Amino acid sequence: MTNLTNLETAADARGLRRVAIDPVSRVEGHGKVTILLDENNRVQQVRLHIVEFRGFEKFIEGRPYWEIPVMVQRLCGICPVSHHLAASKAFDHVVGAKPITASADRLRRLMHYGQMMQSHALHFFHLSSPDLLFGFDSEVAKRNIVGVALAHPDIARKGVLLRKFGQEVIRVTAGKRVHGTGSVPGGVNKHLSRADHHILQRDVDQMLGWAQEAVALVKELHTQNPALYDNFGSSPANMMSIVRPDGAMDFYDGVLRVRDADGHILVDNFSDQNYLDLIEEEVKPWSYMKFPYLRQLGSAQGWYRVGPLARVQNCDFIPSPLAEAARQEFIAWGKGRPIHSSLAYHWARMIEMLHSVEVIAELLRDPALQSGELMAGGTRHTTGVGVIEAPRGTLIHHYAVDNNDLISMCNLIVSTTHNNQAMNEAVRSVARDYLDGKELTEGLLNHIEVAIRAYDPCLSCATHALGQMPLDVSLLGPDGALLDRVVRSESGAMTRSMGMDVE
Numbered sequence: 001m002t003n004l005t006n007l008e009t010a011a012d013a014r015g016l017r018r019v020a021i022d023p024v025s026r027v028e029g030h031g032k033v034t035i036l037l038d039e040n041n042r043v044q045q046v047r048l049h050i051v052e053f054r055g056f057e058k059f060i061e062g063r064p065y066w067e068i069p070v071m072v073q074r075l076c077g078i079c080p081v082s083h084h085l086a087a088s089k090a091f092d093h094v095v096g097a098k099p100i101t102a103s104a105d106r107l108r109r110l111m112h113y114g115q116m117m118q119s120h121a122l123h124f125f126h127l128s129s130p131d132l133l134f135g136f137d138s139e140v141a142k143r144n145i146v147g148v149a150l151a152h153p154d155i156a157r158k159g160v161l162l163r164k165f166g167q168e169v170i171r172v173t174a175g176k177r178v179h180g181t182g183s184v185p186g187g188v189n190k191h192l193s194r195a196d197h198h199i200l201q202r203d204v205d206q207m208l209g210w211a212q213e214a215v216a217l218v219k220e221l222h223t224q225n226p227a228l229y230d231n232f233g234s235s236p237a238n239m240m241s242i243v244r245p246d247g248a249m250d251f252y253d254g255v256l257r258v259r260d261a262d263g264h265i266l267v268d269n270f271s272d273q274n275y276l277d278l279i280e281e282e283v284k285p286w287s288y289m290k291f292p293y294l295r296q297l298g299s300a301q302g303w304y305r306v307g308p309l310a311r312v313q314n315c316d317f318i319p320s321p322l323a324e325a326a327r328q329e330f331i332a333w334g335k336g337r338p339i340h341s342s343l344a345y346h347w348a349r350m351i352e353m354l355h356s357v358e359v360i361a362e363l364l365r366d367p368a369l370q371s372g373e374l375m376a377g378g379t380r381h382t383t384g385v386g387v388i389e390a391p392r393g394t395l396i397h398h399y400a401v402d403n404n405d406l407i408s409m410c411n412l413i414v415s416t417t418h419n420n421q422a423m424n425e426a427v428r429s430v431a432r433d434y435l436d437g438k439e440l441t442e443g444l445l446n447h448i449e450v451a452i453r454a455y456d457p458c459l460s461c462a463t464h465a466l467g468q469m470p471l472d473v474s475l476l477g478p479d480g481a482l483l484d485r486v487v488r489s490e491s492g493a494m495t496r497s498m499g500m501d502v503e
Contacts, residue, residue, distance in 0.1 A: 007046045007428040015478040016044055019435070021445060033448055035431050039478065043435060046428040048452065050289035050420075057410045065091055065401045066185055072397070073179045075414070076458050078122070080179050081115035081170055082390035085252070086397040089386030091185030093273070094401050096378025103372035104187035107173055109252050110363045111182060112388070113356040114169025116251055117207075119391035120308075120353040121166060123456045124214065125159025128346060131450050132221055137443030155217070158210045162353070165200075165207050169360060172196035187375040197370065204361045208322070211354040215326045218347045222333065231433075233342030233451040235425035236261035237303065238294065239310035240418070242389055245269065247316030249355065251389040258294065258304065259314050263338045266294070272387035275396055281413070291420050292413060303421035305340075306393025307455065308348035313338050320362070323355035342426045342454040349456070390415050392456050416457040426451040441486070 015038075022032035036045040060071055069087040073080035085108055092098055099105070130143040133152060141147070149156035167177045172192060174180025182188055222229040238261060242254035256270040256278060270278055281290040282299045293302035304310075313331070318324040330347055333339065363369065386397040393415030400409035416423075430451040434444060486495070 007043060007432070008424065015039070017478065017483070021448060033427055033452075035435065037435070041435075043428070043432045046424070046431045047286055048420075048424045048427050050287045057412055060410055061407050063407050064405050065094060065399065065407055066405075068399065068407060069183055069185065070179070070181055072412075075412075077178055078458065079115065079119055079390050079392065081111055081174060082388055082395050083397070084174070084180065084183055085112055086386040086388045086390075086395050087399075088183040088185060089253075089388060090384040090397045090399050092376075092386070093384030094381050094399070095186045096380055097186035097376040098378070100187050100376050101373040103191065103368045103374055104376070106363055106366050106368045107188045107192065107374075108183055110192070110360060110369065111170060111173035111180075112252050113359045113363070114166045114173065116166075116389075116391055117211075117353055117356040117360070118163045118166025118170065119456075120349050120356070121159055121163035121214075123391070124218070124346060124349055124353075125156065125163070127456075128453060129155065129159070131446070131453070132218075132343075132346065136446050136450055137441075140442055143446075158213065162207060162210055162214070165203055166356075169200060172200065184375075186377050187373075189374065191371065191374070192369040194370065197364065200360070201364050204357065204364060208354075208357050208361060211350070211357045212322060215347075215350045215354050218350045219329065222344075222347060229343045230339075230341050233426035233430050233454065234340050235422065235429050236338075236340050237305040237422050237425070238266065238297075239314045239338070240304045240306050241311040241314045241394055242272065242387060243315050244319075248319045249311060249315040249317070250319075251352075251356075253388070256387070256394075257314055259338070261338065261340070263313070266296075272396075273385045275385060275387065275398075275413075279413070281417075287420075289417055289420050290413075292418055293421075304418065305422040306415055306418040307345065307391075308352050309339070309345045310393065311389060312348040312351055318351070318355050320355050320358035322358055323351055326351045326354060342430075342451050345454045345456070392416060392458060393418050414458060416455070419455050419457070423452055423455050423457065426454070445486075 016036040017038075019035040019037065020032060021034075032049050034045070034047050034049065035043060038044050056072070056075060060068060063071065069084050069091065072083040072087045075083050088108070092100055100108075125148070126145045129148055130145065133148060133155075134143050142151075145156065170180065171177045173188075174182035175190075182190065238258055240256065240258045242250060243257045244250045244254045247257075254272075256267065256272055256275065257265065258267040258270075258278075260266050267278060278295060279292050280295050280299075281292045283290055291299065291303065293299045294304060296302070312318075312327055318327050330339070330344075330351060382402070383398075383400045388395050395415055396411075396413040398409075398411040399407055402408045427448055430447055434447045
């Protein structure tokens with residue numbers, strides 16, 4: 001796949017210098033990066049470690065299946081709707097609700113596209129725009145959403161209001177902005193009220209204009225610095241997502257499609273219910289997060305990328321005019337080749353946000369939101385798989401239910417797990433290109449974080465600090481002696497200590 005893959009392991013770690021970034025900011029749970037350098041400061045090994053174990057798949061066993069769509073939302077406070085709907089879709093199969101009613105389908109889609117919109121707005125404007133607008137090496141005190149609000153108040157305001165609108169869509173369909181209850185096995189539990197419909201209809205045109213401006217902004221950033229945006233954290237990868245049977249982009253439902261790094265279709269029209277025939281998961285001793293890969297290619301060549309960068313290039317077209325026109329400009333930027341730069345995620349993400357607003361506007365014209373049957377049912381089954389495109393990529397929920405209606409098995413493959421190897425490769429690319437091994441600076445550390453952040457890995461609410469992530473990075477010589485140590489406190493202060501032992 002790429003000549004960076006050999007940076008996962010060092011033939012002999014003895015005599016190599018070790019750089020550790022621990023913890024990495026803004027991921028779900030705790031993670032760290034370790035880098036091994038030889039005597040010439042050449043990168044010999046880079047690993048992104050996910051070091052927290054939660055066991056969610058086990059502790060929901062024995063629970064009634066109808067509780068699960070609400071319970072699994074606690075996996076994440078940023079994308080709870082995606083887990084809510086993926087679980088509901090899985091249990092639609094269990095209760096025989098295939099297909100669900102038109103009203104349930106439209107209301108779930110409205111909920112989900114509101115989720116895509118708010119999550120993409122949060123990531124780009126709050127978490128990534130400070131790096132992109134000010135520069136990766138810019139002043140730490142300025143490189144945050146408050147700095148953006150001071151320097152670019154119009155951009156910050158529109159970003160906040162775009163997210164707010166997406167959260168309103170979730171509220172009126174799920175009952176709450178976070179951890180709602182609107183979707184249930186077999187359908188949904190309420191229609192959209194006339195008052196809530198009016199609120200969304202009133203503001204959707206404004207949101208559409210601002211989403212177009214966001215696409216224009218990120219395209220301008222690429223145009224201003226193409227050398228950076230085309231190469232930063234670049235690693236060729238297979239791409240996977242669900243698409244509609246006609247090849248169109250669809251975040252809520254569809255069939256699985258995989259393209260190779262050159263853009264050729266490897267797998268198409270693959271049923272989500274048979275995902276285990278397509279994907280296998282590998283365990284590595286240095287991370288609690290699994291490494292999925294395509295069975296037909298094996299673990300070395302079969303790893304893949306999911307999320308906006310994969311979806312925009314994996315589909316044949318986006319079924320909304322403004323987003324499709326933006327996608328065509330994005331594809332043209334690659335000059336006939338797939339785009340694999342990590343920073344291109346942001347452009348693709350804003351195209352998806354625009355598409356989400358277009359879909360919301362279209363759905364608001366559908367009378368099924370306010371009338372019609374809400375629930376369906378049929379022949380019971382013992383297993384069900386629900387696959388959906390979450391903001392960060394393909395999300396898989398797989399359950400088995402026993403004769404007492406209790407969960408007997410659960411398998412979850414979240415978006416960030418799919419991207420595990422791809423994120424590792426991005427970090428390796430950045431480390432090779434930017435780490436010189438001579439002096440550790442905050443800007444250097446941020447380059448590595450930027451590569452990870454571009455994938456928008458599932459975030460914990462507790463890590464949404466304004467650029468105040470603590471870091472402790474040590475550089476050791478071949479004999480184990482400390483050569484350099486840089487510590488960044490929670491307040492953002494940088495201190496350096498030389499020649500001191502590190503516990």
